[in-house]
Amino acid sequence: MSAPVIVPVIMSGGAGTRLWPLSRRAKPKQMHALFGEKSLLQETLNRVPSDAGFAAPIVICAEAHVTDIHQQLRAIGVTAAHIIAEPVPRNTAPCAAVAAHAVAAQFGPDALVLLLAADHFVADPIAFRATIITGAKSAKGGHIVTFGPKPTRPETGYGYLLAGADIGNGAFKLDKFVEKPNMATAKSWLADGRYLWNAGIFLFRADVMLAQIHELRPAIAHAAKLAWQQALHEADHILLERSAFAACPAQSVDTAVMESTQLGAVIPLDVGWSDVGSWPSIYELSAKDTHENACAGPVITIDSHNCLVRSDGLRIAVVGMDEVAVIATDAAVLVMPFSQAQKVREVVEQLDESER
Amino acid sequence: MSAPVIVPVIMSGGAGTRLWPLSRRAKPKQMHALFGEKSLLQETLNRVPSDAGFAAPIVICAEAHVTDIHQQLRAIGVTAAHIIAEPVPRNTAPCAAVAAHAVAAQFGPDALVLLLAADHFVADPIAFRATIITGAKSAKGGHIVTFGPKPTRPETGYGYLLAGADIGNGAFKLDKFVEKPNMATAKSWLADGRYLWNAGIFLFRADVMLAQIHELRPAIAHAAKLAWQQALHEADHILLERSAFAACPAQSVDTAVMESTQLGAVIPLDVGWSDVGSWPSIYELSAKDTHENACAGPVITIDSHNCLVRSDGLRIAVVGMDEVAVIATDAAVLVMPFSQAQKVREVVEQLDESER
Numbered sequence: 227m228s229a230p231v232i233v234p235v236i237m238s239g240g241a242g243t244r245l246w247p248l249s250r251r252a253k254p255k256q257m258h259a260l261f262g263e264k265s266l267l268q269e270t271l272n273r274v275p276s277d278a279g280f281a282a283p284i285v286i287c288a289e290a291h292v293t294d295i296h297q298q299l300r301a302i303g304v305t306a307a308h309i310i311a312e313p314v315p316r317n318t319a320p321c322a323a324v325a326a327h328a329v330a331a332q333f334g335p336d337a338l339v340l341l342l343a344a345d346h347f348v349a350d351p352i353a354f355r356a357t358i359i360t361g362a363k364s365a366k367g368g369h370i371v372t373f374g375p376k377p378t379r380p381e382t383g384y385g386y387l388l389a390g391a392d393i394g395n396g397a398f399k400l401d402k403f404v405e406k407p408n409m410a411t412a413k414s415w416l417a418d419g420r421y422l423w424n425a426g427i428f429l430f431r432a433d434v435m436l437a438q439i440h441e442l443r444p445a446i447a448h449a450a451k452l453a454w455q456q457a458l459h460e461a462d463h464i465l466l467e468r469s470a471f472a473a474c475p476a477q478s479v480d481t482a483v484m485e486s487t488q489l490g491a492v493i494p495l496d497v498g499w500s501d502v503g504s505w506p507s508i509y510e511l512s513a514k515d516t517h518e519n520a521c522a523g524p525v526i527t528i529d530s531h532n533c534l535v536r537s538d539g540l541r542i543a544v545v546g547m548d549e550v551a552v553i554a555t556d557a558a559v560l561v562m563p564f565s566q567a568q569k570v571r572e573v574v575e576q577l578d579e580s581e582r
Numbered sequence: 583m584s585a586p587v588i589v590p591v592i593m594s595g596g597a598g599t600r601l602w603p604l605s606r607r608a609k610p611k612q613m614h615a616l617f618g619e620k621s622l623l624q625e626t627l628n629r630v631p632s633d634a635g636f637a638a639p640i641v642i643c644a645e646a647h648v649t650d651i652h653q654q655l656r657a658i659g660v661t662a663a664h665i666i667a668e669p670v671p672r673n674t675a676p677c678a679a680v681a682a683h684a685v686a687a688q689f690g691p692d693a694l695v696l697l698l699a700a701d702h703f704v705a706d707p708i709a710f711r712a713t714i715i716t717g718a719k720s721a722k723g724g725h726i727v728t729f730g731p732k733p734t735r736p737e738t739g740y741g742y743l744l745a746g747a748d749i750g751n752g753a754f755k756l757d758k759f760v761e762k763p764n765m766a767t768a769k770s771w772l773a774d775g776r777y778l779w780n781a782g783i784f785l786f787r788a789d790v791m792l793a794q795i796h797e798l799r800p801a802i803a804h805a806a807k808l809a810w811q812q813a814l815h816e817a818d819h820i821l822l823e824r825s826a827f828a829a830c831p832a833q834s835v836d837t838a839v840m841e842s843t844q845l846g847a848v849i850p851l852d853v854g855w856s857d858v859g860s861w862p863s864i865y866e867l868s869a870k871d872t873h874e875n876a877c878a879g880p881v882i883t884i885d886s887h888n889c890l891v892r893s894d895g896l897r898i899a900v901v902g903m904d905e906v907a908v909i910a911t912d913a914a915v916l917v918m919p920f921s922q923a924q925k926v927r928e929v930v931e932q933l934d935e936s937e938r
Contacts (some may be wrong), residue, residue, distance in 0.1 A: 464801060541913060542914070543929040550917075561908050563903075570901070577882070
């Protein structure tokens with residue numbers, strides 16, 4: 227049997243408020259270069275290149291970001307990509323349905339969709355690709371395959387996947403899709419060994435996903451199909467039909483499909499994955515100086531250790547700080563200890579309120 | 583006897599590096615509004631107004647600041663002031679000599695000069711004026727009168743004045759001019775009661791100061807006289823003659839005159855004085871919110887207490903901080919605990935080096 231077509235579908239719809247002030251609606255997290263020269267979106271695309279056998283990618287994004295996304299694609303020489311624009315955000319289940327329609331239309335109903343977030347980090351892209359290819363057999367056979375990074379710490383910020391019976395081809399039955407645990411539970415799951423992180427990476431046949439959504443969430447299936455069929459085909463992107471897509475229930479693939487489906491499979495992923503979901507996680511992934519500070523931009527640190535200091539252009543001087551993030555853009559500055567990183571949400575909420 | 587002429591001479595030559603990033607050479611500390619609407623320079627001028635009997639003020643400043651100073655004077659309706667520009671900074675003793683020449687030329691040799699820094703804070707300007715007027719008798723009688731705030735804490739950042747015998751008119755003989763003490767000494771002086779802070783405020787007859795400088799520092803007397811006599815009288819300021827002033831030794835009034843003169847007198851000052859010499863001192867003088875944070879500009883604080891957060895325009899969010907200063911201008915951001923405020927100098931030194 228010839229290698230199956232795998233179409234990477236990059237979901238670039240997130241707003242990434244946990245990385246305020248860098249990540250904003252106008253330029254969310256995935257469009258920023260957090261490590262080196264390339265944005266997270268560009269790194270994600272480079273992870274699934276055509277010369278490794280992947281089909282030309284599809285990027286699904288907010289209508290407002292089409293131009294910027296095109297520019298980012300051109301900058302890394304990805305010219306054959308398709309861009310599908312969402313007139314409103316509707317979470318990932320409608321995305322998955324639209325992706326399946328798009329891939330089926332181009333490559334036939336049994337082509338594979340690799341659904342990826344645009345804003346994650348992978349340390350080892352070669353191992354990443356190898357694991358995805360491993361999953362292709364199970365997906366071809368009718369499973370909805372998800373890929374679960376092996377926990378390296380008792381993380382309470384992620385959902386978990388419980389791997390069940392070995393079903394061959396490196397995959398396990400997906401026994402349970404579970405919400406974020408408390409610390410005690412997270413510790414027991416880390417020790418248990420069968421629990422994997424939910425990284426939101428899915429590989430499935432277009433027709434399998436469409437059938438599952440149709441069965442489990444008919445309203446989503448209906449709205450997504452209509453939005454796709456009546457989409458506007460512009461010169462450089464496809465715009466989903468506004469009123470149909472707006473009428474679509476907003477749900478995640480996890481909730482809409484994975485928690486209920488009998489077709490779930492999971493493959494452990496050991497590739498140095500991170501969702502880059504907070505400033506401390508960016509600190510962990512960044513290069514450090516001799517004082518264990520991770521600095522980017524015109525930054526001076528004095529008597530400071532274990533800090534993340536990033537500037538888009540403003541000079542920053544940080545004196546006498548430990549385990550603190552100082553992030554400056556041309557519009558705002560955040561100063562926050564790593565231990566309180568979850569409170570960025572409160573900042574963004576207060577800002578939203580003050581703008582109203 | 584009629585009330586003597588008192589000419590306020592405001593020395594506005596300081597660069598104020600301890601308040602980086604707000605205070606920079608292009609716009610030093612005295613030209614910023616730190617408390618409310620008016621700059622420290624404007625507050626200083628308002629403290630010695632003509633309707634309280636003071637003559638039109640003289641402002642001595644760097645050549646580069648003449649235009650900005652004019653603007654600040656106009657903004658508070660001070661139109662009769664004279665501006666004397668220094669082609670190079672030469673500390674305060676040459677300033678005192680030039681001030682004496684300027685005042686003698688306009689009002690005669692026995693007119694009084696009130697030498698003030700442009701960048702200090704006074705909580706009670708009425709009491710300030712009353713104390714100055716009290717000193718006029720001693721100054722008229724030939725003393726060089728300085729005014730010493732009563733210590734309120736064991737401050738190691740100021741020099742001290744030792745008050746000796748009562749010489750009448752509210753004044754004491756100035757027994758000693760002393761450098762910044764260590765903490766143990768500062769504590770003993772606070773308990774002693776005869777030690778006052780050196781606030782750099784002087785009241786003297788023009789001819790007395792000129793004679794003293796001539797006797798004690800003839801090189802300064804000579805250079806300052808030449809720079810004054812050959813000054814360029816421009817439309818809106820007097821520019822001291824460049825080469826003569828450049829040849830003048832740079833010394834403070836304290837070192838050049840006060841440490842040696844037999845004419846020193848001191849009057850205790852109880853007016854809520856501060857030299858506004860550091861970010862923590864600005865915190866102390868600022869209005870606080872219910873969490874004891876002093877905020878200026880578009881600032882959000884979450885779980886933070888006892889902080890100073892100031893922004894010229896950038897949005898700042900400070901999370902989980904205590905006794906920390908966060909200062910943002912359009913060019914730079916400083917994050918620093920109050921306890922390490924003296925290290926701002928290191929920041930400025932590193933910046934100067936990186937600019938070379």
